[in-house]
């Protein structure tokens with residue numbers, strides 16, 4: 453069920469600079485369950501390497517397509533971040549509801565449900581947008597109590613957190629990537645004018661269609677066949693046209709946000725997207741030593757990978773990459789030569 457990846461998915465080199473391990477998350481748990489292998493073994497066996505030629509980080513060992521299909525169709529039938537963006541889950545009501553469910557599952561020793569609810573609670577907690585010291589102190593204590601399953605304290609501090617749940621933080625799962633600041637960066641970098649063709653590929657929910665529509669662009673969502681990605685909710689505005697990748701249409705801008713990490717044939721993908729857009733915008737989860745790599749991500753680009761893309765594909769960075777607030781993520785805009 454595990455396959456070995458012989459060479460770099462982007463540059464095809466076999467050279468390796470270093471080995472990087474994975475961090476535990478819901479996917480390491482699920483992959484373990486699907487393959488009938490201990491989670492700790494999964495974390496170790498699905499290790500990542502950094503390519504010595506182009507600096508792409510990729511999984512040296514990966515799960516086969518059958519296990520992938522089970523993961524994305526049976527165990528995670530709909531993209532969780534897509535649900536979060538489309539639902540009203542960033543709310544006081546939902547937070548209280550989760551606290552109640554958590555206490556019930558702690559009492560009943562249902563470890564799987566308990567941990568799942570904890571993850572949901574943490575997502576809301578991490579998306580709270582405030583600089584309040586009182587909140588930060590309460591959050592720290594609350595996380596500790598969460599870890600220790602202290603019902604009474606979770607309840608008390610949880611209620612203190614409630615009043616801070618207002619608007620979700622930029623770039624959190626509940627807000628997505630679109631906001632004024634990042635959009636201004638896009639316009640400044642590309643100089644695109646009204647009526648330009650703007651397209652996105654990946655998850656249709658968390659990108660910048662709202663900003664693009666307001667700016668007067670024509671919007672397209674592109675469907676790309678990929679067995680290694682979630683099924684998303686298509687709650688698109690009627691003005692956004694859904695196009696097939698192979699339709700032959702070309703665009704002024706193509707946004708690929710948190711998606712390249714799920715592409716297995718990276719070289720083919722780059723060659724394909726080069727044919728269809730003048731500018732290409734990429735947000736990819738970078739590697740940082742404090743976070744390690746997520747089990748479900750097959751690959752990610754490093755800053756140095758963009759030098760390789762310039763050299764080999766004539767894809768030139770338009771501007772210094774845009775840092776997405778306090779996340780480690782960057783928005784790269786590449787100019788293509790079509």
Ligand SMILES: [Zn+2]
Nearest residue numbers: 460463503506
């Ligand atoms: Zn490489």
